Amino acid sequence: MATAQLRPDAADGLERAARAVLPSSVADFIGGGAGEELTLAWEQQAFTDYALRPRVLSGVDRPDLSVSMLGCAVSLPMAVAPMAYQRLVHPAGELEAVEAAGRAGALTVVPMLSSVGLEEVADAAAGPLWFQLYCLRDREVVADLARRAERAGYRALVLTADAPRLGSRRRDLRNGFTLPPGVTPVNLPHRIGGVPGAPGTGASAIAQHAAATHDATFSWSDLAWLRAQTELPLVVKGVLCAEDAVRAADTGADGIIVSSHGGRQLDRAVPSLHALPEVAEAVGDRCEVYLDGGVRRGTDILVAAALGARAVFAGRPVLWALAAGGADAVAELFAQVRGELQEAMVLAGRSSLAGLDGLLSPRRRERTC
Numbered sequence: 282m283a284t285a286q287l288r289p290d291a292a293d294g295l296e297r298a299a300r301a302v303l304p305s306s307v308a309d310f311i312g313g314g315a316g317e318e319l320t321l322a323w324e325q326q327a328f329t330d331y332a333l334r335p336r337v338l339s340g341v342d343r344p345d346l347s348v349s350m351l352g353c354a355v356s357l358p359m360a361v362a363p364m365a366y367q368r369l370v371h372p373a374g375e376l377e378a379v380e381a382a383g384r385a386g387a388l389t390v391v392p393m394l395s396s397v398g399l400e401e402v403a404d405a406a407a408g409p410l411w412f413q414l415y416c417l418r419d420r421e422v423v424a425d426l427a428r429r430a431e432r433a434g435y436r437a438l439v440l441t442a443d444a445p446r447l448g449s450r451r452r453d454l455r456n457g458f459t460l461p462p463g464v465t466p467v468n469l470p471h472r473i474g475g476v477p478g479a480p481g482t483g484a485s486a487i488a489q490h491a492a493a494t495h496d497a498t499f500s501w502s503d504l505a506w507l508r509a510q511t512e513l514p515l516v517v518k519g520v521l522c523a524e525d526a527v528r529a530a531d532t533g534a535d536g537i538i539v540s541s542h543g544g545r546q547l548d549r550a551v552p553s554l555h556a557l558p559e560v561a562e563a564v565g566d567r568c569e570v571y572l573d574g575g576v577r578r579g580t581d582i583l584v585a586a587a588l589g590a591r592a593v594f595a596g597r598p599v600l601w602a603l604a605a606g607g608a609d610a611v612a613e614l615f616a617q618v619r620g621e622l623q624e625a626m627v628l629a630g631r632s633s634l635a636g637l638d639g640l641l642s643p644r645r646r647e648r649t650c
């Protein structure tokens with residue numbers, strides 16, 4: 282697909298273009314959420330609960346979009362969220378997204394369940410990488426992945442804490458979602474790497490794999506154990522309240538990603554944007570605070586930054602872009618978001634993301650949740 286076609290409407294246009302080329306079960310896996318998909322819908326709606334209060338005659342011509350993410354200098358405060366099995370949407374999988382993000386000056390979180398090996402991804406990357414881990418029953422596998430990521434040059438570890446089991450994703454259950462041949466969790470050792478297929482059984486293969494490998498007993502003491510396994514900065518992903526944010530900071534986390542997992546885990550969970558202010562206030566300068574969920578355009582980044590996020594992560598739009606046009610389309614998505622953020626900052630009279638006090642006005646209407 283020619284990238285010029287993507288310009289008019291990056292978020293929606295990319296999804297349409299991707300759906301035209303993807304098998305419907307894969308599009309459902311990407312686009313779907315848990316339960317009635319209420320949190321999935323709320324994630325994007327939450328951004329419309331805020332209006333911007335622009336300042337005029339501020340003389341802002343070229344706003345500074347750069348930020349440091351746990352010591353990684355990036356030129357855009359939007360990074361790629363960890364998303365499993367990217368070869369589902371593009372033959373080069375994670376390599377393609379990492380190339381585009383690097384080109385755009387953005388950071389990428391490579392998922393534990395990548396479909397290209399974590400070392401191969403690191404070798405190909407131009408930009409900074411973090412590595413994501415799930416809370417697995419087999420602690421030795423977790424420790425070994427942490428060591429491999431450190432050796433390969435990843436700059437931080439992200440522990441996804443909101444998936445003691447997989448949320449009930451009804452679309453995947455209905456479709457009997459399976460991974461096609463050649464798309465496998467290559468980072469995992471053989472003993473836990475198999476993802477059983479379930480076509481026609483009404484079961485989701487990835488839910489079965491998570492049931493066999495994720496550990497719901499993983500707790501704060503295990504986070505302390507992981508902290509002791511690595512010199513890398515440690516980020517906890519999936520925090521949605523002040524209490525857990527403080528606990529994470531007390532246990533040695535360096536960063537927190539406020540996230541509802543894109544509405545894919547606990548349905549009716551508070552959308553991440555609504556949880557962000559209490560988390561940011563609770564941890565102050567003790568941890569770097571990030572957000573994902575529903576970020577689709579430059580103005581979303583501005584709202585999240587004004588509520589306390591140092592940077593944001595984008596999930597589904599990157600996969601839609603990857604499916605629609607590979608690295609070029611992902612790069613185009615980043616370019617579009619960069620342009621939108623620059624425009625919004627000039628028009629709002631804000632020269633940097635650190636100076637957003639007084640930018641937001643709550644919209645006076647019923648909250649959506």
Ligand SMILES: Cc1cc2nc3c(=O)[nH]c(=O)nc-3n(C[C@H](O)[C@H](O)[C@H](O)COP(=O)(O)O)c2cc1C
Nearest residue numbers: 311362363364365392441542543574575595596597
């Ligand atoms: C297809 C897909 C796969 C995902 N896989 C993972 C994963 O392996 N690990 C993880 O921590 N989060 C995973 N996520 C959640 C994302 O990291 C992120 O929290 C979410 O997509 C953000 O919401 P957004 O899609 O609205 O941007 C996945 C999300 C999608 C859509």
Ligand SMILES: CC(C)CC(=O)C(=O)O
Nearest residue numbers: 365394447487491542545
């Ligand atoms: C394969 C899954 C464990 C990854 C995923 O879909 C998710 O985390 O949302």
